[in-house]
Amino acid sequence: MVAFRLNGEDVDLDVPNDSTLLYVLAFDANALGPKYGCGKSQCGSCTVLIDGDPVRSCDVTVSAAAGRQVTTLAGLREADGGPGPLQRAMIEEQAAQCGYCTAGAIMQAQALLDRNPNPTESEVRSGLNEILCRCGSHNRIVRAVLRAAEEI
Amino acid sequence: MNKMLSLSRRGFLKKTGCLTVAFSLPLSMSADLAFAEDALADAHGDLRSNPMLDAWIRINADGTVDLMIGKVELGQGIVTAFAQVAAEHLDVDIARLDILSGDTFYAPDQGTTAGSNSMPAAYGALRVVASEVRAVLLDLAADELGVPVDDLSVEDGTITGPNGAETTYWDLVEGETLHREATGQAPLKSPEDFRVIGQRVPRLDIPGMMNGETTFLQDLRPEGMVFGQVVRPPTYRARLANVETAAAEALPGVMAVIRNGSFLGVVAERQDQALNAANVLRQVAEWEVESNLPGNENMKEWLLSQEAIVSKKKDEPRSGGPEPAKWMEAEYYRPYHMHGSLGTSAAIATLGDDGVTTVQTHSQSVYATARAIAGMLGVEEDQVHLQHVQGSGCYGHNMADDAAADAALLAQAVPGRPVFMQYTREDEHRWEPYGSAMVLKTRAGLDEDGNVLDWEFDVYSTPHGMRPGGNPARLIPAQYLDPPFDEIGIPQQSGGPPNYNTARNAIADYAFPGHVVTDHYVPQIPLRVSSTRGLGAFANIFACESFMDELAHDAGVDPVEYRLRHMEDERARDCIMAAAERFGWDSFEGGRNRGRGFAFARYKNYAAMSAVALEVEVNPRNGRIRVIRAVTASDAGEIVNPDGLENQIEGGLIQMLSWTLKEEVRFDDTRVMSDDWASYPILTFNEVPPIENVLINRPGEPYLGAGETLVGQAGASVANAVFDAVGVRMRDLPLTPSRVQDALRG
Numbered sequence: 001m002v003a004f005r006l007n008g009e010d011v012d013l014d015v016p017n018d019s020t021l022l023y024v025l026a027f028d029a030n031a032l033g034p035k036y037g038c039g040k041s042q043c044g045s046c047t048v049l050i051d052g053d054p055v056r057s058c059d060v061t062v063s064a065a066a067g068r069q070v071t072t073l074a075g076l077r078e079a080d081g082g083p084g085p086l087q088r089a090m091i092e093e094q095a096a097q098c099g100y101c102t103a104g105a106i107m108q109a110q111a112l113l114d115r116n117p118n119p120t121e122s123e124v125r126s127g128l129n130e131i132l133c134r135c136g137s138h139n140r141i142v143r144a145v146l147r148a149a150e151e152i
Numbered sequence: 153m154n155k156m157l158s159l160s161r162r163g164f165l166k167k168t169g170c171l172t173v174a175f176s177l178p179l180s181m182s183a184d185l186a187f188a189e190d191a192l193a194d195a196h197g198d199l200r201s202n203p204m205l206d207a208w209i210r211i212n213a214d215g216t217v218d219l220m221i222g223k224v225e226l227g228q229g230i231v232t233a234f235a236q237v238a239a240e241h242l243d244v245d246i247a248r249l250d251i252l253s254g255d256t257f258y259a260p261d262q263g264t265t266a267g268s269n270s271m272p273a274a275y276g277a278l279r280v281v282a283s284e285v286r287a288v289l290l291d292l293a294a295d296e297l298g299v300p301v302d303d304l305s306v307e308d309g310t311i312t313g314p315n316g317a318e319t320t321y322w323d324l325v326e327g328e329t330l331h332r333e334a335t336g337q338a339p340l341k342s343p344e345d346f347r348v349i350g351q352r353v354p355r356l357d358i359p360g361m362m363n364g365e366t367t368f369l370q371d372l373r374p375e376g377m378v379f380g381q382v383v384r385p386p387t388y389r390a391r392l393a394n395v396e397t398a399a400a401e402a403l404p405g406v407m408a409v410i411r412n413g414s415f416l417g418v419v420a421e422r423q424d425q426a427l428n429a430a431n432v433l434r435q436v437a438e439w440e441v442e443s444n445l446p447g448n449e450n451m452k453e454w455l456l457s458q459e460a461i462v463s464k465k466k467d468e469p470r471s472g473g474p475e476p477a478k479w480m481e482a483e484y485y486r487p488y489h490m491h492g493s494l495g496t497s498a499a500i501a502t503l504g505d506d507g508v509t510t511v512q513t514h515s516q517s518v519y520a521t522a523r524a525i526a527g528m529l530g531v532e533e534d535q536v537h538l539q540h541v542q543g544s545g546c547y548g549h550n551m552a553d554d555a556a557a558d559a560a561l562l563a564q565a566v567p568g569r570p571v572f573m574q575y576t577r578e579d580e581h582r583w584e585p586y587g588s589a590m591v592l593k594t595r596a597g598l599d600e601d602g603n604v605l606d607w608e609f610d611v612y613s614t615p616h617g618m619r620p621g622g623n624p625a626r627l628i629p630a631q632y633l634d635p636p637f638d639e640i641g642i643p644q645q646s647g648g649p650p651n652y653n654t655a656r657n658a659i660a661d662y663a664f665p666g667h668v669v670t671d672h673y674v675p676q677i678p679l680r681v682s683s684t685r686g687l688g689a690f691a692n693i694f695a696c697e698s699f700m701d702e703l704a705h706d707a708g709v710d711p712v713e714y715r716l717r718h719m720e721d722e723r724a725r726d727c728i729m730a731a732a733e734r735f736g737w738d739s740f741e742g743g744r745n746r747g748r749g750f751a752f753a754r755y756k757n758y759a760a761m762s763a764v765a766l767e768v769e770v771n772p773r774n775g776r777i778r779v780i781r782a783v784t785a786s787d788a789g790e791i792v793n794p795d796g797l798e799n800q801i802e803g804g805l806i807q808m809l810s811w812t813l814k815e816e817v818r819f820d821d822t823r824v825m826s827d828d829w830a831s832y833p834i835l836t837f838n839e840v841p842p843i844e845n846v847l848i849n850r851p852g853e854p855y856l857g858a859g860e861t862l863v864g865q866a867g868a869s870v871a872n873a874v875f876d877a878v879g880v881r882m883r884d885l886p887l888t889p890s891r892v893q894d895a896l897r898g
């Protein structure tokens with residue numbers, strides 16, 4: 001049994017304690033967003049926030065989340081379910097091609113903005129450097145994060 | 153909430169139990185249609201095989217319209233473009249459409265979705281069908297309202313007569329109304345009257361992606377889903393001699409261990425359990441392994457020493473005239489490259505009570521792959537049902553088809569349970585079909601001023617296009633079954649005009665007095681290969697545009713000026729000059745270890761063209777190349793959606809810079825060693841330069857498709873800039889720090 005808060009709601013799951021957090025989030029808690037890309041903390045596509053810190057959910061067990069606050073894309077939405085500020089900026093910049101990297105990039109960027117609400121472009125690049133994108137959407141994502149910083 | 157996606161779910165989940173995809177696209181596609189009058193002639197292929205109107209379009213009593221298409225969404229906006237075509241010619245709002253794409257049972261077979269060339273024809277078929285559906289409905293309305301067809305008008309499916317009397321499509325259609333063959337006789341709306349095609353439509357799938365809504369195959373959660381994994385051999389040519397499966401079978405959650413010949417897989421209740429069981433099997437499996445690969449270090453020599461099929465792709469030597477004052481020659485190398493999609497390939501397969509295996513897949517070629525999977529399973533073609541759902545980015549033929557085949561095999565062991573199978577990063581990296589390694593030899597005879605008189609270009613490459621095309625042997629798992637499917641069918645020719653494949657862009661765009669291009673095609677596949685971004689174009693452009701730079705420097709002429717001297721095409725000249733101007737080429741001041749590089753090409757010699765100018769800094773101590781900034785200039789005909797065009801061009805440049813600076817598939821005599829992102833690194837956020845894109849609009853000119861317009865220009869412009877910065881000529885890719893250091897040491 002593992003209990004944690006997911007996007008502000010309590011979840012209580014009957015899963016083995018050594019289960020990978022990513023698979024519990026995806027397949028037991030049905031959280032859409034974090035996705036498998038490498039399974040060894042190399043690409044960032046599985047990134048979620050635990051108590052506000054970006055964590056590669058492919059590389060930790062679900063016990064890392066026990067009793068803590070886990071945030072995925074759904075947790076960044078507005079109360080009415082519409083996209084939150086960073087999500088809106090990503091939409092406005094059309095900051096995706098295939099979009100597979102997007103969920104991880106957004107979570108990583110949100111953690112960055114929470115810590116540093118006014119980042120420079122190079123701080124954004126460095127902050128996202130561990131997130132891989134194969135389609136070449138990097139500069140659009142950087143612009144979206146800077147735009148969100150302005151709007152927040 | 154994405155309206156189209158929610159509509160789709162409502163409609164087709166009900167009918168077929170699957171998620172359908174309805175996304176948008178760069179409007180750019182719609183431009184193809186606006187200008188491709190010839191498409192109508194071509195449309196008849198798709199129409200001949202799918203002649204019934206209701207195979208494409210159905211009108212529902214609730215005011216929705218089902219649209220069934222055979223092309224699939226790959227992240228370029230194809231499906232939305234089709235929606236625009238249908239909405240335009242039917243005269244209904246795009247929001248009424250409920251779209252089913254790439255479903256082998258319920259959507260018409262339109263072949264593989266690849267390359268922009270096939271799109272105008274595909275649109276053409278839909279254009280004919282939608283126009284004809286509209287005409288049928290107008291005839292019915294004329295009868296019902298008792299007025300001539302010519303007096304009717306249509307607005308969002310509501311038909312109005314001169315007296316104000318109304319009826320609607322959904323009131324008129326019943327039963328078999330649209331169950332009739334297309335005649336091709338209905339009048340077609342002319343492009344001047346378009347209201348939907350050509351509009352700037354933002355991609356409809358983007359909000360859902362950002363918001364965490366169901367978008368990807370990886371987001372599907374069918375009831376009772378279980379998890380599969382496969383255990384690949386240590387290398388391509390290996391035989392499973394022995395495996396003790398009991399330990400794996402006893403693990404918690406394991407439902408089945410599947411062994412068939414050298415195919416080994418497992419199905420478990422949970423993903424962790426499947427991965428765990430696969431690891432246990434990997435440890436106990438005993439393989440007989442063959443070691444006969446050339447190794448990446450020896451690949452260049454290997455390519456040059458194989459028996460090749462030689463053909464001339466251009467054979468126009470000069471006849472007579474002066475002897476060249478001098479000859480120059482060079483040799484370039486491009487290693488194997490990966491697609492390296494960020495998400496590994498995945499599929500969900502279910503064996504139903506009716507014996508039908510249904511597979512959700514992100515394959516580009518659902519129809520052909522369904523046939524190949526049926527062949528592999530030894531069942532009739534109507535026993536395999538493929539449904540396309542969006543996956544990770546697709547830059548050619550990746551492992552989507554293999555994943556569908558693996559999941560289908562695993563599903564046979566657990567009837568009734570949907571089996572989700574997503575490859576591990578290691579499996580994807582080691583088994584995906586790569587872009588072939590290539591050697592390019594160039595030789596030029598020059599006049600007194602250093603201008604080209606004779607140009608000779610020789611291409612050495614293994615195959616590029618190896619899609620399944622219905623052949624089970626081209627699906628990885630089928631090669632290891634007992635008995636194996638081993639007739640892979642390596643093509644015995646390398647592709648001809650106008651697209652070529654190994655020789656794509658081997659013909660330079662310049663006007664050389666003598667011009668000979670020879671293809672040395674090596675029909676062997678030491679490493680698995682297939683269509684990867686640009687096929688041979690990346691390497692051919694890299695070589696051609698590097699060599700032009702060498703010739704310019706040798707002649708003491710500015711490289712941009714040197715290109716212009718040899719370029720007659722006005723649009724190409726404009727494109728070259730636009731990039732140079734925006735970059736500030738003429739006023740460039742490099743400074744220590746900094747340099748500028750230039751390259752240009754027109755993709756396939758007839759599609760869109762791009763020039764690149766960029767600046768690099770080379771650190772002589774550690775050999776690192778930093779791209780400081782880049783400018784692209786592109787001419788893709790009339791611009792319909794500048795944002796979509798720019799997205800594709802910039803994405804292409806970044807991916808190609810990554811190939812150029814970092815990427816090479818490493819392998820020894822036995823196995824591929826590039827098995828994760830540490831052993832096959834790609835460009836990161838810190839390494840991506842700021843990029844300015846100049847788009848040259850050509851109103852009235854056909855839209856040319858832009859996904860691959862910028863490929864080898866990236867490689868050549870970097871290598872040329874490195875030469876300008878530190879005076880060393882880099883001819884072998886990738887331009888890694890150690891190679892640069894070696895070159896600097898001389």
Ligand code: FES
Nearest residue numbers: 037038039044058
């Ligand atoms: S999947 Fe977790 S970092 Fe790649």
Ligand code: FES
Nearest residue numbers: 099101133134135
């Ligand atoms: S948009 Fe495809 S990986 Fe980033």
